[in-house]
Amino acid sequence: MYDPIIKELFPNRKSLYMEQLLSAPTHDSFELPESYERNDALWKRHNLDYLNGDYNLSHTCSHYGQNFFPSTFARKALLYLQLLCSVTFSEKHYTIRKDLPSYLIAQTFYGKGLLRYDGKEYTLVPGDLFFIDCRQKHEYFAVSKKGWGYRFIHFDGYSMSEYYKKILESGNVRFTFSDTSHFQELFKELILINYGTDSNKEVITNRILTDMITEIFCQLPQYQDSGSPEFIAELCDYLQNSFTQKLTLDKIAAECNLSKFYVSREFKKYTGKTIFNYITDLRIALAQRLLRYSNLSINDIADQIGFDDHNGFYRAFTQREEMSPSAYRKYWKTF
Template sequence: MSHSTALRNEAKRIIASTSGFARSNYIFLQEVGQITSQPDFISQRNSLLSYLFLVVEEGEGEFTYEEEKYDLKAGDCIFINCEHAYSHCAKNGSWTIHWLHFFGNNMNLIYDEYLQLEGKVVFAPKCPDKYIYLMEEIYRLSSNEIPIKEMLLYNKFTSLLCEIWKDNHSSSEEMMDEGKNQQILKQVKSYISKNFAMKVTLEELASKFFIDKFYLTRLFKKEYGKTIFNYLLECRLLESKRLLRNTKLSIAEIAIQVGINDVSYFTKVFKKIEGLSPRDYRKKWQEV
């Protein structure tokens, strides 16, 4: 491995220590990290018994693999066998990348199958954030000492490979059926409109409707022109206006009934959206 002498900015890295059992039976972590670097910082490697997965979070870069050059931009991903020579660096200013080095006894067969099914060395997923989130989870997990850490990491790598497969093959559930996505979105919207008074989280919705939470976020915003959080808030405010007009419940009671336990926050949001405080809104309707 060779590097220039350029200054690394905000670099963090963990080099994993792996047991013999994990090396024999799991896909295991070798290194995980993140770096923001300038164009004169060049990473080069060759003949490394490892697989690299890399995501560009910000900026642009150049990547060379098996003597073929690729231009990279934010959101692009790399998945390669590091036994072959490769290098990468930023261009047109700094870039921020996240990377994983990992290996396992079956990885050569897995990667060969990936290529045979027309998997790409460089690809641009619809939702790169899910990979960054997963790599950050691997970083956090690898920095903790817990008894089953290596098994948990193996589970994360299995999830990573599944997501890579989905984004590279048109038969994946996320990409092949637009009609199914529409159906899921309608179900999510209906669920929120009926359960807004309860605690509704993105993680809960993703689990309930069997969809990646980042992918769901992008689909919902694209379809309805608003975020899931904004739609949830819209449902809560609509019900609060009905209660202000038609009941004698206190402002605090109404806030709780629509799923907002902090009355100060409720008042602040209500006034920001409606241009009136809840009290003034109620008074205005009582005068009609």
């Protein structure tokens, strides 16, 4: 089964079975900059041995493939591609792997697959994609007698660990996009810009990958218009006006005339944070301003923003900013 995106972009491209691909004297249908053996050596040099795991790749039909060896600048500053492919596999296909320094987005266009990841199972039908960190153990396989076809992107980047924390917070790694979605247009754009020889394609690729992740984020509960109850907005207003005071869950719940257990659960559901994480974020934001623009001592700042325990303030600030309050003040005083 052809990938409709590849068929649209390259109507004359011929798909090849992997056995043909690796024995062919030229690689017109699979964009390899050098020989397969040379690429295999480069993958291993970059600790990207994609075949370091358990696989069944028999009767693999490749519709498109391109691998990448990003520049030093891209590896240090951008989201960058490692592998971009479109493939149809037989019903026997499976992959079991871990410890690959790469993130993977794989979108089904044919048949049916199943992913096991982070203690959960996800069924994948056309339009569905999964987004995983390949450092964690993962396994996926065809569950359709007609096989399974999916297009996929292996990529990485300096900011990806923070991006991916948001995915994990949602408790879901499967997302769905229609054929007419903006995500599909971005996928096409990604293929086209990297098919060409533009000197700025790494920078444009960074933008496209960021846009694709943004489209995925827009399906996360914490970034959707949740239709939250009115009391959630009122509670946020209350906390923003009183976070420097000594607050207890009982006092907060009384303000809402609701059970503290109900308030805690619903607040986390609609904001993605616990009540006290929300309060701490407000306090740290005020501490940042005071450290930058006032001469108050660090202990006085801790008192003013609502921390009775100065050590607790130090720990909370350092955890969020990855530097101590004094180091933060010193850093900003240099500007």
